[in-house]
Amino acid sequence: DAKTTQPNSMESNEEEPVHLPCNHSTISGTDYIHWYRQLPSQGPEYVIHGLTSNVNNRMASLAIAEDRKSSTLILHRATLRDAAVYYCILAGNTPLVFGKGTRLSVIA
């Protein structure tokens, strides 16, 4: 399975932007890059996905490197409700394989 590498944890101040990195050097041409997050005591929820181009939605932005070997999830203004574990996953065929993700702490 294609693997991703993320920092174990990151910290951000409230209302500041957060950049969550992900390395995926073994990505194949058909793999989508998906991001999920898991709030405390909840199941994971979909955040955003992309293939080659940068993507924006109401939750976040996804910046994908030109060689597709890394990507960055951008939260434009972190809030306390964004404190969660963020998972970067390569999706080619179901099922999805979750790593340990990055635990984001947001400081008021």
Added chain:
Amino acid sequence: NAGVTQTPKFQVLKTGQSMTLQCAQDMNHEYMSWYRQDPGMGLRLIHYSVGAGITDQGEVPNGYNVSRSTTEDFPLRLLSAAPSQTSVYFCASSYSKRYRGSVPDTQYFGPGTRLTVL
């Protein structure tokens, strides 16, 4: 739509007991899966199904059985519970192909079942 529902929310079993965790979705999703999450860990895939009548093993299938007789339901059976199966169990579903503008592999998760085996 109710999305993905799981019952029960909490369960305590004694070693050796059997039980079934229920999972249902009302989104007409082809793909369904079960994950377990141990404290401080990521999710590990137990079993998955790409459609009614088709199931396959994931990363940690031992001690669990599944069946998929309908598109909507995907129950997980613990045959003889062991303390090592104490965990939070999540069910998920998704379209397996691009369908009506959906994103393939975007999974919708249930709220989880917290299981303790004594």
